[in-house]
Structures are given as C-alpha cells and as structure tokens.
Amino acid sequence: LLRSGAAYRCFCTAEELEAVRRQQMAAKLPARYPGTCRNLSPADIEASLAAGKPFVIRMKVPAHGNTTFRDELRGPITFEHTNVDDQVLLKSDGFPTYHLANVVDDHLMRISDVIRAEEWISSTPKHILLYEAFGWQAPRFWHMPLLRNQDKSKISKRKNPVSLVYYRQAGFLPDAMLNFLGLMGGGMPADINNATEKFTLAEMIRHFDIRNVRPAGPVFDLTKLRWLNGEYIRALSLQDFCAALRSTVLADEYLSAIANLIQTRIETLGEFGNLTHFFFADDIQPAPEVFLPKNRTPEETLAFAVEQLAVLEATDWTHAALEPALKALGESRSWSVKENFMLLRAIVTGSTMSPPLIESMIVFGKARTLDRVRRFIDAQRKSKK
RNA sequence: GGCGCUAUCGUCUAGGGGUUAGGACGUGAGAUUCUCAAUCUUAAAACCCGGGUUCGAUUCCCGGUAGCGCUACCA
Numbered sequence: 130l131l132r133s134g135a136a137y138r139c140f141c142t143a144e145e146l147e148a149v150r151r152q153q154m155a156a157k158l159p160a161r162y163p164g165t166c167r168n169l170s171p172a173d174i175e176a177s178l179a180a181g182k183p184f185v186i187r188m189k190v191p192a193h194g195n196t197t198f199r200d201e202l203r204g205p206i207t208f209e210h211t212n213v214d215d216q217v218l219l220k221s222d223g224f225p226t227y228h229l230a231n232v233v234d235d236h237l238m239r240i241s242d243v244i245r246a247e248e249w250i251s252s253t254p255k256h257i258l259l260y261e262a263f264g265w266q267a268p269r270f271w272h273m274p275l276l277r278n279q280d281k282s283k284i285s286k287r288k289n290p291v292s293l294v295y296y297r298q299a300g301f302l303p304d305a306m307l308n309f310l311g312l313m314g315g316g317m318p319a320d321i322n323n324a325t326e327k328f329t330l331a332e333m334i335r336h337f338d339i340r341n342v343r344p345a346g347p348v349f350d351l352t353k354l355r356w357l358n359g360e361y362i363r364a365l366s367l368q369d370f371c372a373a374l375r376s377t378v379l380a381d382e383y384l385s386a387i388a389n390l391i392q393t394r395i396e397t398l399g400e401f402g403n404l405t406h407f408f409f410a411d412d413i414q415p416a417p418e419v420f421l422p423k424n425r426t427p428e429e430t431l432a433f434a435v436e437q438l439a440v441l442e443a444t445d446w447t448h449a450a451l452e453p454a455l456k457a458l459g460e461s462r463s464w465s466v467k468e469n470f471m472l473l474r475a476i477v478t479g480s481t482m483s484p485p486l487i488e489s490m491i492v493f494g495k496a497r498t499l500d501r502v503r504r505f506i507d508a509q510r511k512s513k514k
Numbered sequence: 515g516g517c518g519c520u521a522u523c524g525u526c527u528a529g530g531g532g533u534u535a536g537g538a539c540g541u542g543a544g545a546u547u548c549u550c551a552a553u554c555u556u557a558a559a560a561c562c563c564g565g566g567u568u569c570g571a572u573u574c575c576c577g578g579u580a581g582c583g584c585u586a587c588c589a
Contacts, residue, residue: 326527
C-alpha cells in the first residue's frame, strides 16, 4: 500500500490531532484529518524516521470522486471521497486497526458475504477502497438493522437487559427466545405454521431468507417475548416443564448457593420460602414504608437509588469490589451505611430483613440484580407522575 | 454541525399503482371459571408530511420532518 501510494506514513501526534479536531468542532466543520502528512517529501520522511519519530500508516483516500457500493438489502450507496477520512490502518504500536485487519482477513478467508450491523455502513467505502488498492475482489455486504429500545434509541443495557444470561436466568426458554428473535426484522415468511408466528430452529433454517430482512430497526418488545415464552411453557410436557425448572430456577448450583445463605437463619425447613422468595420472584416492589429511610424524602431516595444503580453497573460482581464501592458512594452523598444498604436491601429483597445483602446479590446475579433496581426506579418514577 | 440509513395500528409485521390495508402481541368488552391464568367470541387501532408522475398513489420519484447510525491510533 505504501509503495503503490494508497497509504502513507503520518507523524502527527495524538495531541496535535486532538487540537485540530477541537478547532474543527468549534468552527462547526466536519472533524477530519487535516492531511498534514499526505504529501511529505521522501527526504522529510527519511528525516522523521531517522529521528525515531513514531508514526501511523493512513490510507490515502482520493481527494475527489466518490465510491459507490451495493448494500444487498438497500441497493447502491454512494459516499463522496471528501466525506471519507484518511483512516489509520496501522497504529503506532504496529497493530492494524479493524479496517485493515477486517479486509485482509476476509480476503484471506475467502469471505463471500459480509453480514454485519448497520453501524458499519459509513465505514464500508473505506473497506471498498482497500479492496481496490489491494487489487482484490470485494465481498457482498449485508448491513443488518439495529435492535431498538422502546423509545427507539439503539438498544442499550441501560434501558433493556441485553445479555442472554439475564434472559436465561429470568426463565426464558431458549426456543422461545430464538423464535422471538426470528420474528424481528423480517426474513421469515408470514404464513409459516398457519400464521401462528411460532416456529422451530429447524423451520427457521429452512425458511429464513436474508433477502427479506427489513432495513428498519425493530423495537425489542419484552411484552411479546413474554407471551411467546408462555406459549412455549404451556406446550411443554409436565416432565419437560419440571426439567426446565430444575435446569434454571431450581438448579442444584443455585439452590445450594441460596441454602448456604439461610441455613443458620431458619429453624424449620418450612421457613425456607419465607427468607428466599425474592430469589425466585420475577418482580419485587417494596412499599414506601419498607424502602424509605426515616428523614429521607422519596425524591432524594430515588436519586440515591439511581446512583446505586450506576455503581452496581460499573462494579465487578464480587464481595471485595461491591462492598467498598457501595460504601464509597454512601460516604460521598452522606448516606449512612445503614440507610445505604437498607435501601438496596429493600429494592433487591423486598424486605428490611434478609440474608446478607451483598452475598444475596452475588447469588442472584448481576444481570438480574441490575434489572431489579432498574424496575424499582422505573416504578417509582411512574408512581410520581 | 457534516455524511449516511430508515419510515404501514402503541409494538412486531404482511402487502403493494385500483385492497373493506391482512395477521400477531398488547388494550377494551363479553363468554367460560370457586379465584387467577389459560381458552373462546368481539371491538377500537396504521400507510409521517408536502409536491411530482399517473385516469388513480399508502405503494414509484423528489423535497421536508422525525428516528437511528457514523463522525477514534474502538470495534
């Protein structure tokens, strides 16, 4: 690439580039590499090299013209070269960026069809230019729509549980999840199984046609997933239903972790449920008299819960990490350890009396705990309106 | 800000120059039921806006608007 002039060494420092970017932003100009090193003389390059200056390798996007490629779902898409930045191909540490690695990799692996998310559309002209510079045949591109939150923003875990682990722990059946996902974005014929919208993996493999995928980003709607999951649960034989329970909410591993927390706290086995129901419930909504600390308003309590959530999201799911993180938050907001932990206890367990909080949260799992705190916050916000 | 993508009930979608614009979830009403679910019946609910093309546009074209994405020595 360097030899053919499709790429060049760039000796600009990160600080210089950052300064330029800020100026461009301030002037409401598109943030773009200013081209400082695009046409250095061989002597300049030798001098910088000899001086041991670090450099990156950038692609030399043609100054004029445009690149058009075909997206198999949307048709031709054109980008003016003036809108394509001189992408860094090789970082100063010698490692390639995604753009270079991706193109080389896919070529070497003889990839025929690149199926990736929509967010890559704007990078595709860079990739096409690279294939051309190498003299390689570019693959076909299929850019898939992005899943959305209820408010249509790009799906995020702040607004939706996005980890499959959460859905498994919360008791969604893999077949139901698969079916539901297959329903999103098109690709499946409408008349399958008498238009019941229910189909198996095998049927999906047989009937799915990527050419029918719709380019608009669908909203990930839990309501319909729950309905579908209910259908799948009802369709199970009693035996399979029990097996499903035993492999998830009643799994040995989960049960023994819970038992370990309450063994010293009960006098009869019959009390097991009293202390542990929050481990098995989907939704827990404590009443104000349970979660509201004395001398705290609902508003400041809710605000503090929001901060607890942020801390929980950012913290490793271990006792060693969680305890100091939560205490640090309480300290910085003048919430006593007691108020702090009691609020979280109420949110997670629904009660002021429970097995040890952090241990319980660890057993319950990060994904489900975060979900529970989010639901609490949502419910409180709604009740205020 | 620039560039790009997208646009059918609240949501997931079918359809496509002439249709009562179809289905599913959810919602309302009713039936059934010891309760709650489930089940059955039923109702309300959509082609983003403005031009153009056309005998006729929700469908094709253009513009606007809105949403989203990208705008890194991240992927």
